[in-house]
Amino acid sequence: MSYEITNLCVNCHACMDVCPSEAISVGLSQFVINPKACNHCEGDYAHAQCGSICPVEGAILDEFGEAVNPAGSLTGIPPERVAQLVAEGIL
Amino acid sequence: MLDGMTQADKQTGCTQTSCGSSNDHLDQMPDAIRERVKNHPCYSEEAHHHYARMHVAVAPACNIQCNYCNRKYDCANESRPGVVSELLTPEQAVRKTLAVAASIPQMTVLGVAGPGDPLANPARTFETFRMLSEQAPDIKLCVSTNGLSLPDCVDELLQYNVDHVTITINAVDPEIGAQIYPWIYWNNRRMRGVKAAKILIERQQKGLEMLIERGVLVKVNSVLIPGVNDAHLKEVSRVIKAKGAFLHNVMPLITEPEHGTYYGVMGQRAPTQRELTELQDACGDMNMMRHCRQCRADAVGLLGEDRGEEFTLDKIDALDVDYAAAMAKRAKVQADIEAERQRQKARQSSLKEQLKAANGKTLFTVNGLTMEQQAPLASVASGAVVDRAEQGTLPSDLRSVQMAVASSGQGLINQHFGSAREFMIYEVSPKGARLIGHRKTAQYCSGPVNCGEGDAALPETIEMLKGCEVVLCSKVGFKPWDQLESAGIIPNGEHADEPIVPALMAVYKEMHTSGALGPDCSKTISA
Structure with missing residues (x-):
């Protein structure tokens, strides 16, 4: 499995600019990773570049299908706080 | 006070706590800098009444996260930094810029400000600048950045004649x-x-130093975050001034839970107008910008207005722009604006001389911005003379009053209350009237349901005007009139189409005459 971009992507271009394998392109509704070109940045960098710059939690999945940046890991907002605001209709 | 003003004119920088009250901040700058920013609405308070700017959204990527930003958010009805409706390629951005420049000849400045960081998108940002510097050489280019990539980009920025850069610096202490x-x-x-x-x-500091070394004008933006960097921003101001930044723009944090930012969601509060003004005053020696409207990363028009809707991609595709012709028209319009500004300046300084010769004092501090610029000359002259004649009727210990003004430009009270999307807030005292900020009525849209509906927005507008005792506008309807009065805010439509500062002083004097301004009186006046 290669890395993958989910529909949480906000199309900010950041990952495409930093991918060393040029594996990322503009898709129909969000950016997409070409599985044939993606090598998880192995041999290039210690960490996958798309996952290192993406600003959206849950938008990038690693080769095991796990979120590289799980909820709360980038913003510091506890997921339960988000859930509470969603329940209140604020978010 | 002309005396005070003359004194300030001699100083190289403002050393008064009321920095900015006696003059446009630019009046304290060297002539060379003033000349470079005289038609830049974001760098000159005076210019922002006359000239327009636009931002093109070619820079979506960012290389940092700020706790006041949410990269997921977008709304066509929202007005704040980082928000855009339509991302553009450099080619589209150039087409849009040429179309806007041809339609709005007073548009002097094209900025790239996001929605991410322009210098985290170097290829898209520089391609836009390169094409524009060739195709529209009469437009000033500028860029606003978080500074992380700035040192790597300075030389390329210079290639495209970018001579204004804004760096957002919220701290100089890593712990903060x-x-x-x-x-x-x-x-x-x-x-x-x-x-x-x-x-x-x-990186921010290094970028700042490199730009200054190369003669680029640098403005610094700082977001005031109560309890986080509020006490620290004085130090930021001191450091950036020492390094040569020429203007500091301290902006209030925008923090609504529905925006989904860290600060919004976690309940961080925004500063009050008083906290913002006090901090701006406390920054002492630095030139402080007070007319920022915290606009969108794709805003078009005069500060405070956004005509972006008129220039969407499908609309500009239908336009056939002859830029050579447009450039000639632009030069003519801008020369006319400058001639009018010069004429008014000359008249004002001659008036000042006359008043000084006559008495040496005037009643109120002349606000360089408004008095020099927008006032039809007859009314400036008669207004000022009347003020001088009534000198002494305003004791110096009267309390100050905040007043809101609805204006669509030219420094006049020329907007209907119900059409105003924002109000200018002035602090009026016996010393004069000074602009302390702007408040937007539709800044925090709560969704498409009540967006744009005046009636639904009225209570919010009134809440937003809290702290103001008077609102001056060209007209106001019966319903808002009653509700404003009930909220203790006196609507005033008697100064329609008059220059702002003399009208504010006239209202202030009426308040004094009616006994509403006693030093011990903290209540609002009755209608």
Whole structure:
């Protein structure tokens, strides 16, 4: 499995600019990773570049299908706080 | 006070706590800088009444996270930094810029300000600048950045005649920076904490120094975050001034839970107008900008207005722009604006001389911005003379009053209350009237349901005007009139189409005459 971009992507271009394998392109509704070109940045960098710059939690999945940046890991907002605001209709 | 003004004119920088009250901040700058920013609405308070700017959204990527930003958010009805409706390619951005420049000849400045960081998108940003510097050489280019990539980009910026750069610097202390920036992307890694903040701050400072060395004008933006960097921003102001930044723009944090930012969601409060003004005053020697409207990254028009809707891609595709002809028209319109500004300046300084010769004192501090600029000459002259004649009727210990003004430009009270999307807030005292900020009525849209509906927005507008005792506009309807009065805000439509400052002083004097301004009187006046 290669890395993958989910529909949480906000199309900010950041990952495409930093991918060393040029594996990322503009898709129909969000950016997409070409599985044939993606090598998880192995041999290039210690960490996958798309996952290192993406600003959206849950938008990038690693080769095991796990979120590289799980909820709360980038913003510091506890997921339960988000859930509470969603329940209140604020978010 | 002309005496005070003359004194301030001799100083190289403002050393008064009321910095900005006696004059446009630019009046304290060297002539060379004044000349360079005289038609830049974001750099000159005076210019923002006359000239327009636009931002093109070619820079979506960012290399840091700020706790006041949410990259997921977008709304066509929202007005705040980082928000856009339509991302453009450099080619589209150039087409849009040419179309806007042809339609709005007073548009002098094209900026790239996001929605991410322009210098984290170097290819798209520089391609836009390169094409524009060739195709529209009469437009000033500028860029607003978080500074992380700035040192690497300085030389390329200079190639495209970018001579104005804004850096957002919220801290010079990494411990404080770490509370504002959760991470940065640096050397191919995501870095966090104090270490990350330290790198960002070092890069910002290095970029600032490099720009100054090369003669680029640098404005610094800082977001005022109560309890985080409020006490620290004085130090930021001191450091950036020492390094040569020429203007400091301290902006209030925008923090609504529905925006989904860290600060919004976690309940961080925004500063009050008083806290903002006090901090701006406390920054003492630095030139402080007070007319920022915290606009969108794709805003078009005069500050405070946004005509972006008129220039969407499908609309500009239908336009056939002859830029050579447009450039000639633009030059003519801008020369006319400058001639009018010069004429009014000359008249005002001659008036000042006359008044000084006559008495040496005037009643109120002349606000350079408004008095020099927008006032039809007859009314400036008669207004000022009347004020002088009534000198002494205003004791110096009267309390100050905040007043809101609805204006669509030219420094006049010329907007209907119900059409105003924002109000200018002035602080009026026996010393004069000074602009302390702007408040937007539709800044925090709560969704499409009540967006744009005046009636639904009225209570919000009234709440937003809290602290003001008078609102001056060209007209106001019966319903808002009653509700404003019930809220203790006196609507005033008697000064329609008059210059702002003399009208404010006239209202202030009426309040005094009616006994509403006694030093011990903290209540609002009755209608």
